[in-house]
Amino acid sequence: MTTVHPVRRPEAADSLPSAGDERSTAGRRADRARQIVGRTAPWLVRGVMGVAVLVFLLLAVGPHVFGYRTMTMLTDSMAPEIESGDVTVVTAIGVTDVTEGMVLAYHMPIGDGSLVTHRVISVEQAADGSVQIRTKGDANDEVDPWTATLEGDTAYQVRAVVPELGHLVTLLRTPVVNQVLIYGAPLLLATWLLLSIWRPRRSTDEDVEA
Template structure:
């Protein structure tokens, strides 16, 4: 009787039985962390870009297109309705429409004429058609020590408050952060584009390998 023995090709090795995963728990955790970062990093970049676009639209585009004004509250004179670091959004109204109880933004008639945002407590219409107002901060005990004449035909009434955004705006204006954004923003945008284009292609590691035919 003739016995036929299988002949191996030169250079081939015996197949080994599948072995268990010999990675240490630390290595497995590191792999898991890399997978999580790989999934969350693109969404994180997208989120930062969306927030940046919305802030730019609110502070830079909106005032030119819609005509409103934004201002960072620096003091607590209007707390708790408006806290330091909040951004106020004021829209234009006719000076003749200013009434008691409104929160308006106007130039103080003293010192350097800085902008102030306070509540109107009294309104007087002068004979020449101008409007004189007295205001008070909600957190202040006394009325502001001046009477302001609202110049022109338009006043600005506070319509909305964006909490805490002013802190971010102040931070962005510092020299160090400005330089970082100047060079970092283009890199962040490029990374976002690359992550959107070069998505990893899923692979199936469980597919059986093709066996050599003798």
């Protein structure tokens, strides 16, 4: 009795497992982790540096170029429009242009004369030509217990609010963070440059035919 065995075509032959397939699961995970780090780290460094540059431009360069001032809100007296930790952007206007409804930043005429940012609820011109205002915080129940006289020819009106930026500014001013930035910024820059040059090399497995 003759037995006939089927003959497979060469292209249908089974491939033997390559040496590269013998890598452990841990090794494959390590390679994938390196690839993920290699892809995300540059963007993370770029993001941190981009935020730092924007904050610097807003707080240090902008006031000299565009003439505005920035102030950090310390209380919630103007919430929800302006909350504690927000940074306000104010610009100068003529004292005679002040009207009810404006939000002004001015020095209180009592106590230590600290800066306050409240809404104008009344404007009066005194006999000597000076402008006097009454103000109130949007979140306060009572009107401010003083009448403020706007000195000079200019007042400062709130034009924009940057939420939460004041918390970042306060953090950056702490001694520990200052030291980290002094020594960490060059390290971040060097890391960025190295990651821009280095790219994880992809390994390809070669099929071995029987």
